[in-house]
Amino acid sequence: MAGVLDKGGIILAVVFGVVMLYGGLPYLALMLAFFALAVLATRYEYEIKRDMGLYEHERGWENVLSNGFLPSILVLLSPLTGPMPFIASVAAITADKFGSEIGVLEAKNPVSIFDFKPVKPGTSGAMSRLGTVASLAGASAVGACAMFAFGINPTQALLIGMAGFAGSVVDTFFGVFEERGLGTKGTTNFLCSLAGALLGYYFIR
Numbered sequence: 716m717a718g719v720l721d722k723g724g725i726i727l728a729v730v731f732g733v734v735m736l737y738g739g740l741p742y743l744a745l746m747l748a749f750f751a752l753a754v755l756a757t758r759y760e761y762e763i764k765r766d767m768g769l770y771e772h773e774r775g776w777e778n779v780l781s782n783g784f785l786p787s788i789l790v791l792l793s794p795l796t797g798p799m800p801f802i803a804s805v806a807a808i809t810a811d812k813f814g815s816e817i818g819v820l821e822a823k824n825p826v827s828i829f830d831f832k833p834v835k836p837g838t839s840g841a842m843s844r845l846g847t848v849a850s851l852a853g854a855s856a857v858g859a860c861a862m863f864a865f866g867i868n869p870t871q872a873l874l875i876g877m878a879g880f881a882g883s884v885v886d887t888f889f890g891v892f893e894e895r896g897l898g899t900k901g902t903t904n905f906l907c908s909l910a911g912a913l914l915g916y917y918f919i920r
Contacts (some may be wrong), residue, residue, distance in 0.1 A: 720810055723776035733784040738790035741864040743913040746786065748860040749805050752853060756816040764894040770838045771821050781901035782808045783844065796916055798865050799875075803915025806875050806906040807882025811907045813853030814883050818846020819852065827893045839890030854879025874919045883909030 720728060728750075735743035757771070764770035786808075789801040792809035815837075818825065824833040827839035834841045857879060858872035867875070893903050 718781065719757075719774065721775050724774050726778045727776045728739045728783070728881045730786050734787040734790055734855045738793050738801075740797075741798070741805075742793070744864045745802065745805055745857070745860055746783070746800055747856065748781075748864070749809050752809055753812045754847075756853070758815050759817060762911055764816075764819060767819065767836060777901055778904075779830045781904035782908070785905060785912060789912055799871075799915040799919045800912040801868070801915070802857065803808070803878040803882070803919065804864065804873055804912040806854040806861075806879025807886075807907050808909025809857045809906060810850040810854035810879040810883035811904065813849035814842075814846040817849035821845040827891065828887050839893045839900070840887055841890070843885055850874065850883040851880045853881070871919055875907050875915070878911050878914035878919065881914055882907045882909075885910040 728737060735746050761770050778916075786801055786804050787805055789796065793801060802861050819836040821836070821843035823843070825836060825838065825843035826832060827834050827838070827841050829840060855876035858867075858875035861867050861875060862869070862872050862915070878884065886903050889898060890901045891897050893900065
């Protein structure tokens with residue numbers, strides 16, 4: 716994890732990893748899959764993102780907390796809720812990660828989800844065609860991983876992908892308020908994972 720997370724991020728990630736083990740190896744495996752996918756998305760075309768001023772070499776504890784807090788809570792609640800809320804929440808944060816890291820590479824500027832006007836790449840609350848496709852791909856990748864880790868069926872994996880993508884749309888919506896000083900990236904990440912979890916709990920069986 717060195718070179719990807721700073722010291723505080725590594726410590727918090729280890730704590731969350733211990734919580735995942737409480738649920739069992741499938742939970743830890745899926746969270747490790749998220750970590751691997753997030754690193755791949757972050758490192759993809761990093762030279763271009765660095766030149767754009769959008770490349771984050773190391774993530775801190777705040778980023779780890781916003782992405783790992785709710786999934787960890789859902790692991791603890793899994794005896795009552797089952798695994799679907801956890802899986803869908805991970806799909807949502809993965810979709811958001813893919814959308815933000817790959818979407819900035821779109822040749823055309825993204826548009827604000829609020830008024831559909833072009834904004835500069837990296838603006839919260841904006842969408843692009845590439846970012847939309849990347850979000851859906853990230854969420855679907857988690858659904859595929861969950862087929863191996865949890866033994867879910869293809870229909871459930873497809874629904875996980877859709878729930879994760881919907882969570883990333885919620886992240887984008889609240890990103891508009893973030894740009895206006897209402898909330899932070901951490902709060903939008905949390906709401907993204909919460910939206911995925913709720914969809915997983917109520918609609919995926």
